[in-house]
Amino acid sequence: MVSFKIEFRNGCASLTNLLVIPVLVCASALYYYSYCGSSSPPHSVYMASTSSIAEKFGVKIEKDPPQSKLAHLGVESWPKWGCSPSKFPWTFTTTETMFLLEGKVKVYCDGHDEFFEIGAGDLVEFPKGMKVIWDVTEAVNKHYKVEK
Template sequence: MPALVLLDHSLLAPSPTGPAGFGAVLSGDPREQGIGLFDSDTGRFSAGVWQCTPGVVRMVRWPYNETCVLLSGRVVITPDGGEPREYRAGDAFVIPCGFTGTWDIRETVRKHYAIERPLAPLRLIVRGTRWLRRLLRRRQAADRL
């Protein structure tokens, strides 16, 4: 049986140093740092700890389903077409895959996160299968000539 994985937020440095890369910076100079502490064998699930200093960042079509549990800080998240909502230490929420909106980080945020990478949409798999069949038929026809 696999061992449990501790999401130890003390592994993060006191001050993030890298520029925020989870979206387009709209104001401020948000700096982030994260540590992935677990990746599933399938590569679809990951968990870790993350932090970011104040600033406003726009996220467009977030590529994961992500569960967040804030350990410290304060952020106002506003989905496009929705109302702003403030989250503080102790709050937990889910960012659904495809989310578009802004993160206005008012106080350095530190969180535990768990992300699930969605499977490729079925229609893309079906299209790929059809394309592959056509390619194989063409090659077989060419080989017969």
């Protein structure tokens, strides 16, 4: 086990003269050990997420968010919902954030001819008022949270 003391000395927070070394890959995140170029440097650790965030027709989709983000959001405490393969219209009456545990869905947004897919491992936010057609191609199991 490696422990670090986080300090900021002599402008070390600056990115100039900073050496960055990848040290650990864990749960969709890459951790780095970094220091200013002295023989007895102060240490810092930061995390660079390897997840990607996209926006499709106003819907925010984050592929494979880090576990730390899911824990911070409290995703495991959110209610669950699931359904078998089917196709149906849906209107989001409030902003809804969901984390898909299983499944795959083609989402057709009102006013757009194209669709996008969401699936297991995606953190997705649909805005209030959005009208969609859900085409569930693989049975879905998800956690969800709606704005109050």
